[in-house]
Amino acid sequence: MQAISNFLSELNIPAMLLILGGIQMGIIKAATSTIGGGLADQWLEVIEPDNMGDTTVMTKGVFVRKNDKRGSNRKGTQDVLTDGSVIHVYPNMMMILVDGGKIIDYTAEEGYYTVKNDSAPSAFNGSLKDAISETFDRFKFGGVTPQKQQVFYINLQEIKGIKFGTSSPINYFDNFYNAELFLRAHGNYSIKITDPLLFFSNAIPRNKSQVDINDINEQYLAEFLSALQSVINKMSADGERISYVPSKSLELSKYMGQALDDEWRELRGMEIVSVAVASISYTDDSTKLINMRNQGAMLSDASIREGYVQGSMARGMEAAGNNEGGAMNGFMGVGMGMNTSGNYFAQASQTNQQQMQEKQNQQNAQGATDTWTCPQCGTENSGKFCSNCGTPKPTNEKPKLEMKCSECSEIVDLSNGIPKFCPHCGKPFQGIPL
Secondary structure: OHHHHHHHHHOOOOHHHOOOHHHHHHHHHHHHHHHHHHHHOOOOOEEEEOOOOOOEEEEEEEEOOOOOHHHOOOOOOOOOOOOOOEEEEOOOEEEEEEEOOEEEEEEOOOEEEEOOOOOOOOHHHOOHHHHHHHHHHHHHOOOOOOOOEEEEEEEOOOEEEEEEEOOOOEEEEEOOOOEEEEEEEEEEEEEEEOOHHHHHHHOOOOOOOEEEHHHOHHHHHHHHHHHHHHHHHHHHHOOOOHHHHHHOHHHHHHHHHHHHHHHHHHHHOEEEEEEEEEEEEEOHHHHHHHHHHHHHHHHOOHHHHHHHHHHHHHHHHHHHHOOOOOHHHHHHHHHHHHHHHHHHHHHHHHHHHHHHHHHHHHHHHHHHHHOEEOOOOOOEEOOOEOOOOOOEOOOOOOOOOEEEEOOOOOEEEOOOOOOOEOOOOOOEOOEEOO
16 A cells, blocks of 8 residues: 555646545546556557458448557557557548547558557657656546547448339330330349548447448448339330330449439439349230230230130140030030131131232332343342442433534433523524533
């Protein structure tokens, strides 16, 4: 006890602190623990980021070799950075130095940085008086450091693999099908933190030593899906077919950037980098509508319709042959059915064949129009020049027969015969070759 009193006297601690009974022990204990912790904090530390995964957006700085006696100070107070401590900053990271919840410094350049902090000066640089003053500050706070100094690291790499999926169908008007369709979509998107200080202030929960994007993604996912609905509507207005949406990753990223970047950049300091739609599925009603429209589009071709008619007749005859009442009864049923519907099938087949013949005639006429015979070598061609001798394709226009008038020198058209008088000067026409 006398040794402690002598030590306090050497430190020039006021005698009024040494008071009666149990209070004396409590205060001594507080003072003793304060002195031990204060002097221990003067050992230099090296701070590095804690484990940071691909989707980690923020992690706290930790002391290197925490359990190594040769490289650690186990009496140091947590969250106190001593003067001269070293902070290691890796590539694609921003280091933020916080004191009492307030950002006091930061760097986004990789390297090693030395802490210069007046609130916890090093006792090894000769500033013993300042160290004792800091010990008194602790004593006034019951042995607790009034400053809380922390190092945080923000991940500046692209944060990939953030999953999204629509919980309810999204409406999409497709001009090709001329119908309102409903779809579900899921995939991945990525973000990049462009303003780490704003992101740290507005997006990171307090009292967290490490934050993964999935820990804070609930609100952002809701905003993302709301923007996705707007983007889908925008692509619909631009005439994009619904089946092309999965292959439009670049356009989708551009649309999403336009919809979200301004808000996310200004409020949270992050931006959309890419959006990848893994797959799109339709509701049952939309699937039926698409299949019906596709079938109708196929049946608009006369040859396909004719095949459908013939196939229906063949299936009817096959079913009749498999009739349990006997093939004869089945074929009799087919005969009666053919009497009833035969006219329809015959008319449908005749219409299909007529359209097929008209289409073939048009193709033949088009082919005949496009081909010509070379007047020099007799080769049949389809281009502007003969493929055999290079002679130009003859024109349908007949060459004009023209001569000059001997009186006025105007050119006169002789296609309808030689005029008696010049149509330009009215004098008797005498032609001169051009």
